[in-house]
Amino acid sequence: RFLAEKGHKPVVFEAGSDFGGIWARDAPNKVVYRGLVTNLPTVAMQSFDLDFPAGLPSYIKGADFGDYFVSYAERFDLKKFFRFQT
Secondary structure (H helix, E strand, O other), X not given: OHHHHOOOOOOEEEOOOOXXXXXXXXXXXXXXXXXXXXXXXXXXXXXXXXXXXXOOOOOOEHHXXXXXXXXXXXXXXXXXXXXXXX
């Protein structure tokens, strides 16, 4: 996003079919086991320009983290930079 704002044309290769990498709900690599809870609070993991949704606990499950990536990508129109399943 910031590269594009400066005139670059970034390309991001993602093995999965959606945003979130190993945290995606349908991750291509199942290294994040079901029920995993993050070891950092959301306030430490969130971007400065997008908060986690209200109502989530401070330590979230992997799927919630994946959902955050999707929300971030949608909020800032990042899909055009991604090549999924590559």
